[in-house]
Amino acid sequence: MLEWAKLLNGERQRKSESKSYPHRNEFDKDYERIIYSSSLRRLQDKAQVFPLQNNDFTRTRLTHSLEVASLGRSLAWNIGEWLIEKKAFEGFAEAKQLASLVEVSCLVHDLGNPPFGHYGEDIIRKWFKEWFASDLYKDKVTDTDTDTDTDTDKIIFDELSTQQKNDFIYFEGNAQAIRILSKLQFLNDQYGANFSYATLATLMKYPWASDHGKVKKKKKFGYFYSERELFKEIVSKTGTEECRHPATYILEAADDIAYLTADIEDAVKKDVFDWDKIYQEIRHEFGELYPKEFYRLEDLRRKALLNKVPNKNLINVQNFKVTIQGIMIIAVVNTFKEKYDLIMNGEFEGDLLSNSTARTLSDKLRDVAFKYVFSNKEVLTLELVGDRVLNDLLDLFVNAVVNVKSIKKTKSKHEKLVHLISENFRHIQRISEKGEPTVEFEDLPLYNRLQLVTDFISGMTDGYAVNLHQELLGVKLP
Template identity: 70%
Template sequence: MLEWDQLLNTDRQRESLGKSLPHRNEFDKDYERIIYSSSLRRLQDKAQVFPLQNNDFIRTRLTHSLEVASLGRSLAWNIGSWLIEEGIFENFYRAKELASLVEVSCLVHDLGNPPFGHYGEDIIRKWFENWFDKDSFIIAQERFGELNEQQKNDFMYFEGNSQAIRILSKLQFLNDPFGANFTYGTLATLMKYPWASNDENVIKKGKKKFGYFYAENDLFEKISEKVGIGKCRHPATFILEAADDIAYLTADIEDAVKKGVFNWEEEYLKIKEKFSDKYDSAFKNLEEYRQQAIKNKVPNKSLIDVQNFKVSIQGIMIFAVVECFKSNYDQIMSGSFKGDLLTHSSAKELADELRNLAFKYVYPNKEVLTLELVGDRVLSDLLSLFVEAVTNVNKLESSKTKHEKLVHIISENFRHIQRFSNEGKLEVDFSELTLYNRLLLVTDFISGMTDGYAVNLHQELLGIKLP
């Protein structure tokens, strides 16, 4: 059985130097550490669904993350209050810790996503899968050492979630090799798939989802020991996932209506006919809002209608998720609960309806597909250029050759992180980097790019435009 005393673990890789205040727990400190970071700011130019938007209404990864954090905090407070009532949490402060833990985890849950949304992950996976079959990979292994199964899988199944762990524990560089130095409790919550890329969950069960890279093996062992999760999901992870689901299921549709992707009135009437009996009160309120909008002759009526719909439906799903957590609490704490809270909740059919609507109209939208194809070309070309560079440069004492110039373009912070040994000492020369670390250097750099930066750098390196 999982234990909350361990699950809410506040230890860090390096002991925190900040002073503790009565109202400010360690998960609040995590929030304050990351809210000012460049890693979080980059999310403002990473696509949620529609890439490279000039319209400031449409959501980016940053605005999506802020909304998920808000929903997650509400879910956690509801669940925390129930845990107090049940005598599982001893006081308000324990519930506050849970709410703070979920909020910060939600805020950073997409931190490791590459440019061009989830399609960016697919592009990276496909590129490496192809490259591992080429002669250039064989030559690179001869020069810099072979990759083991887990190392190869890290790239063939590249995961934004694993990259987020890497950013928070190493890449968000300040003074040492511990990154933002987040608590083990937060890192465990972020780890949606607490196993490695060569685990049987990936190889035998075909999930192709994993929680950490080979480079973070030791960190995972420490997290698992400190938080006591083993290969079980942290209970707060289920809350994070539900908040993410509720946010994107409603917001992606709202963004699509704003862009005129489909006729909201027609689809709303279908949803109303199907669910008005089950959610009578909610749809009565929605009808009142719709009539009020007509009476007041509001502009953009469809957008106002879908926004009211979003708020009502989110309320239904929040209630359903909280009840699902309560009714499945024992299974969640024993690590035997499978799937996600929303799918097992009373709002499953409603969630499925919204998901089907997005798959029908939003994700196949011509603009989305066209810009994803742009992303495919951009990321594939950048991977080809930089992987070729890091596998053809031994020392970095000069920047005379094309490959040396390209390696020098890679963020100095990322190159600096690779200089730390396993003991945390700054003593590794670029010439000593293994093939695995050279490839990590490239994926760290490219996955950290914003959509706009990736496009601009691609155009500059291909000579389409001047720097």
């Protein structure tokens, strides 16, 4: 049985020096730690669905994350008030903690996504699956022929473990977010942004390693080999083990509600499809199930016509978005209440929205998005560009890091490429187990060298990745 006293654990790897007050808990501190960070700002140049353009409407990963945080906070307050009534919470302070925990977790939930969204993850996974099966990898790891190799400059590495390989073959943006917050968002030491254990546990949607039996089926995992000791600390401090943190379900529901409605709104703004036609389909299918809500939508649509509102399709879909979000919020909160004992026992399967009364409605919105949004020419073109860009960058930088012994010089092409990798990421790889920057590049094992590349590439914005790709291919000068 999970316990809220441990689930709301605000401790950190490095003890916080700032004070907590009734109006400012540890999760509010997490929010303040990340809101000014470069990692969060990069999300403004990462596409949500449609390619980034010179207008202020189409959502980016940053605006999406802000919307998810708002929805998550609302869901958490609703649930927190119920937990007070249920006596699971002693009072307002714990409800406030839950709301703050969910809000900051929602804000950073996409922090580890590479350029070009989830398709970027697929590109990285496919590239490494092929690379580990290639002679290029096999030629670099220890084998029986190394003693007779006459090439004295050849660099030989120990073969990676299954978990280490799977970290790349099933590369996961959620695990990368944990890595960013615990290491890569560098301040003064090896603890990164030094987030609270409860927030890190909430972000870990898939609390198992990449070599776990669940990975082959789900293609998902929660942490890299490099963060294995941190994972042990997180589960010890929060008591979650291989169970999801209850707040994770709230985060996931907020994300689902946000993108299911917002992606359609963006598509209507871009005239991707005839909104009136789609709306009538949805009303015909769900009008009797939600009569009050659709009566209100019809009234708002009549007012838009009467008042000769410009861009009435956009106004209508925005009213639709707000109404549908309200339906799904109530459904999700009710499901959390109904499944509470299963959630606290670590026995709940699936997600809140799919197990709610709004399941068929959410399925309909998902079908609309797949049929009209994700198949849109602009979206497909962005993915094809991402495919070329990321494959070429991985070719260049992985080939560089596995063929360079030292980076004290910048004479060869490989040495120059390694020096292009963020100095911040190179510095983090230099930090020893004692927390001191004493590890030299020539002593880095293969796993660390490959992770140096994925840290660098996954941290790029869409625009930076495209520009660097063009520069390295000679399409344009730096």
